[in-house]
Amino acid sequence: MKPVPACWARRYRNKETAMYLSTLLIDVGDDPDRIRPGRNWLRNRYRVHQRLCMAFPAPERKTRDPHFVRPYDPEDFGRQVRVPRSEEQGFLFRIDPRPGACPVILVQSAVEPDWEYAFHNAKYLLAAPPEVREWNPAFQAGQKFRFRLLANATRKVGTLTAAQRRADPGQVIREPKEDPAGPWRRDRRSKNGARVPVPREQLPGWLARRAGEAGFRLVPDPEAVEVQVEYVYVNRSGFDPEDQDGPDRGAFIPQMFCARFEGLLEVTEPDRFAMALGRGIGPAKSFGCGLLSVTAP
Secondary structure: OOOOOHHHHHHHHOOOOOEEEEEEEEOOOOOOOOOOHHHHHHOEHHHHHHHHHOOOOOHHHHHHOOOOOOOOOHHHHHHHHOOOOOOOOOEEEEEEOOOOOOOEEEEEEOOOOOHHHHOOOOHHHEOOOOEEEEEOOOOOOOOEEEEEEEEOOEEEEOOOOHHHHHHOOOOOEEOOOOOOOOOOEEOOOOOOOEEEEOOHHHHHHHHHHHHHHOOEEEEOOHHHOEEEEEEEEOOOOOOOOOOOOOOOOOOOOOEEEEEEEEEEEEEOOHHHHHHHHHHOOOOOHHHOOOOEEEEOO
């Protein structure tokens, strides 16, 4: 287990780890058979992430284009979004469905977002003005919280050693057919193998291992955690993935495996736990995974 960086521990103990929590209610309408831009927008995590990035413009961008009339350019929004997440930079988000109500996007950021700028030309996506509050957490060992986490629960298979790559650089590796994740292949020269979904029955154990690395434990045990499995679209194209009659019907649309966890946790290492909240848990954070939300039990 990697040690907690000294700079993070010092900032946390000195109450210098304030973050901003934003709540965005999305207008999806009352009739599922009637097209709503907000509903279509939420179906594609790539587009959602792109719009959220717009809340963190570089100062030069806001000076040059105060009303956001120029086309989106990733270079103008890179100082907070194209960086590793830490206590001083980056953001995490998660989409939470709410039966019978508007879905909500929760955003946790290191700096205060400018939602007015981000949705200046797309206010029709919102059901209400975004709410933002500052959060400066302080934790103690033994504290218990209810939690929610959407994670890209995957595992690596077929990772090659340097000797294996040198012996047969172009080799193809296949998982056994009885593997619950299904067969796969790797046909490019990579030492990192491939990621496959963790089987559903192994998800509590996957989260328990991540919890140990993140300074908390699941109570009373991992099996008490509620788990839901879902797949989300991550394509860059603008067409509706649910449209079976459109011109792009039959096209391959990438999907990503996600597991939604809810349960009770206990803090074991406050410094490590606070760092995990700021940096997120697991991969695919740009597609709405990794944000660990906690509240009083």
